[in-house]
Amino acid sequence: MRTTKSRRLISRKLVAGFVAIAVVGLVAGAVGCAGKPNPGYPTPTAEAPAVMPQPDQFGIVKAEQWKDIYPNQYNSYLKNADNAPIYEEYTAEGVDDTTSALYEGYTPKPNDKADYTHDLYPEIQTLGKGYGYAKYYTEPASHVYSLWTVTHNGRVGDGSKTKTGCITCKTPQFSKDVDAEGNEIFSKPFNDYIYKYDENISCASCHGNDPTTLRVDRAGWTVAMGDDADKYSLQGQVCGQCHCDYSMDPVTSVPTSPYDGVASMVPDKALQWYDDHNYVDWTYETTGAKMIAVRHAEYEFNYGGEGNHMTNMGYDCNDCHMPATFAEDGTAYSDHNWQSPLDNEDLIKRDCSTCHKDIKAEVKAWQDELDGRDHQDGLRCEKFVHNFEDAIAKGTLTDEQTSRLQYIQRAATYYWNFVGAENSEGAHNPQLVRDTLSKCEALLDEADGILGVSSVVES
Numbered sequence: 001m002r003t004t005k006s007r008r009l010i011s012r013k014l015v016a017g018f019v020a021i022a023v024v025g026l027v028a029g030a031v032g033c034a035g036k037p038n039p040g041y042p043t044p045t046a047e048a049p050a051v052m053p054q055p056d057q058f059g060i061v062k063a064e065q066w067k068d069i070y071p072n073q074y075n076s077y078l079k080n081a082d083n084a085p086i087y088e089e090y091t092a093e094g095v096d097d098t099t100s101a102l103y104e105g106y107t108p109k110p111n112d113k114a115d116y117t118h119d120l121y122p123e124i125q126t127l128g129k130g131y132g133y134a135k136y137y138t139e140p141a142s143h144v145y146s147l148w149t150v151t152h153n154g155r156v157g158d159g160s161k162t163k164t165g166c167i168t169c170k171t172p173q174f175s176k177d178v179d180a181e182g183n184e185i186f187s188k189p190f191n192d193y194i195y196k197y198d199e200n201i202s203c204a205s206c207h208g209n210d211p212t213t214l215r216v217d218r219a220g221w222t223v224a225m226g227d228d229a230d231k232y233s234l235q236g237q238v239c240g241q242c243h244c245d246y247s248m249d250p251v252t253s254v255p256t257s258p259y260d261g262v263a264s265m266v267p268d269k270a271l272q273w274y275d276d277h278n279y280v281d282w283t284y285e286t287t288g289a290k291m292i293a294v295r296h297a298e299y300e301f302n303y304g305g306e307g308n309h310m311t312n313m314g315y316d317c318n319d320c321h322m323p324a325t326f327a328e329d330g331t332a333y334s335d336h337n338w339q340s341p342l343d344n345e346d347l348i349k350r351d352c353s354t355c356h357k358d359i360k361a362e363v364k365a366w367q368d369e370l371d372g373r374d375h376q377d378g379l380r381c382e383k384f385v386h387n388f389e390d391a392i393a394k395g396t397l398t399d400e401q402t403s404r405l406q407y408i409q410r411a412a413t414y415y416w417n418f419v420g421a422e423n424s425e426g427a428h429n430p431q432l433v434r435d436t437l438s439k440c441e442a443l444l445d446e447a448d449g450i451l452g453v454s455s456v457v458e459s
């Protein structure tokens with residue numbers, strides 16, 4: 001049942017005798033080999049295309065061009081259209097829908113996606129005040145809406161001032177422009193670039209122009225992995241290049257990672273890095289706290305530090321989120337409709353259930369406990385901020401107390417955010433979530449002691 005750590009540290013590609021080629025900013029390896037989870041199922045394979053389709057003006061082959069060559073993968077990719085963004089009567093300032101080709105094929109419609117800022121976690125409005133996510137933060141949609149979402153998320157604000165950084169994980173066409181123009185591109189205005197692109201996250205984001213290989217080309221990921229790039233699977237890294245935390249360099253606006261290897265991919269080490277390098281995403285107006293925003297740390301919760309149980313057993317992101325399935329003619333292929341493994345009855349039956357008695361109930365119990373506790377800690381952070389503001393107004397704090405409380409606001413909110421911005425609601429690593437929230441709570445206890453007022457909120 002359990003594989004040893006040394007087994008995990010070796011990419012499955014290497015185990016199977018393939019050699020991963022590592023070039024600066026690029027890692028490539030062969031697809032479709034190696035002993036997998038998915039017991040009893042064949043590992044899908046594919047042959048390289050006989051004739052390479054013509055790349056577009058950016059140099060990428062578009063999803064549609066693969067439809068006859070890899071029909072199973074392509075058709076399952078199209079099913080992502082069902083996982084559509086939340087509809088709000090809202091368009092980011094400076095965005096003109098009528099002139100853009102981005103939105104063809106998508107008519108926004110009401111759905112059951114959550115509005116985090118206004119419905120589920122209203123504490124975001126206080127804790128993120130002064131930063132984009134306090135205005136707008138919803139449950140994500142699927143990869144095929146990435147360009148729509150980035151221009152309609154109400155966070156980009158004035159697109160002539162916002163920089164290009166957030167386009168990094170939204171289209172492979174931008175990655176090509178980064179290659180061509182270098183890091184200067186990250187100090188350019190969002191609006192000067194976004195309307196050139198018409199391909200959402202697609203085949204090229206994970207495969208380059210050859211779907212029989214996996215490749216990682218997101219700027220900065222190579223730095224984040226340090227010496228571990230060859231030791232960890234590409235199946236995890238292709239997702240991790242976008243599903244990870246990062247922050248924009250204060251001077252160059254280049255998306256920069258706080259990591260230098262997998263051991264460093266844990267919340268307290270990342271915070272230490274941001275502290276050591278004076279990273280400040282925004283300054284909190286009323287208290288002067290230097291704040292950090294955290295992004296979707298899915299790679300960290302699965303692989304970071306010692307890793308979780310499932311990655312230690314050899315499972316990668318794709319084993320749960322794009323498992324092998326069969327076409328009508330019996331061909332095995334990887335399901336490219338990225339969804340919750342809990343929506344896949346076949347996977348649960350043949351795989352998860354061999355160890356988990358009731359994986360749905362187990363995940364729900366983790367999420368109820370951990371998402372509930374994170375929300376509770378968020379409300380507590382919010383109350384602490386108000387207590388802090390009151391003390392500032394009364395003028396009762398020493399400089400030393402003020403500076404300690406500013407740091408506590410930065411760090412406690414950071415831990416709360418690290419957990420909250422992760423999309424599995426605690427399922428990917430229940431124990432790491434508990435440890436992270438305990439750190440948040442310990443800081444708030446300390447703040448309560450300094451302020452002489454409790455921040456605890458009745459649940």
Ligand code: HEC
Binds near residue numbers: 077206238334
């Ligand atoms: C978000 C990343 C991602 C995107 C986007 C993506 N793939 Fe894949 N693809 C994978 C992964 C991961 C595998 C499994 C590789 C493995 O296990 O070695 C895979 C496997 C494949 C394979 C090998 C056979 C199989 O089914 O496992 C083919 C062919 C393929 N993809 C085609 C495509 C095409 C065509 C598109 C676009 C329509 C696409 N992929 C988009 C990640 C992606």
Ligand code: HEC
Binds near residue numbers: 140149242
């Ligand atoms: C190029 C960047 C990129 C890569 C590579 C990538 N993702 Fe994503 N992923 C995103 C973005 C951005 C979103 C949100 C899109 C939106 O809301 O429009 C997303 C959304 C998702 C969602 C939907 C979330 C939801 O709540 O419905 C899943 C599941 C997902 N990704 C899994 C994966 C897996 C598994 C891989 C690797 C095989 C992967 N992603 C690779 C950027 C990426």
Ligand code: HEC
Binds near residue numbers: 236239317339
């Ligand atoms: C052992 C299986 C497993 C592995 C490995 C795994 N996940 Fe998940 N993932 C889950 C479960 C379970 C959930 C919660 C699903 C739910 O709430 O329905 C989830 C949720 C998510 C979500 C939110 C989407 C949704 O539909 O709820 C994203 C995005 C995601 N995972 C990305 C990743 C990425 C990226 C990796 C690798 C870095 C990864 N996962 C590895 C099991 C896994």
Ligand code: HEC
Binds near residue numbers: 320347359
């Ligand atoms: C070979 C046995 C085995 C199989 C098969 C298995 N799991 Fe697990 N899983 C475990 C064990 C053991 C743990 C750790 C104990 C616990 O918390 O339940 C675990 C933990 C988890 C966790 C918590 C995160 C972590 O890794 O600590 C998730 C989520 C999970 N499993 C999802 C899945 C899903 C989804 C599948 C099917 C695709 C699956 N598991 C298949 C044995 C297994």
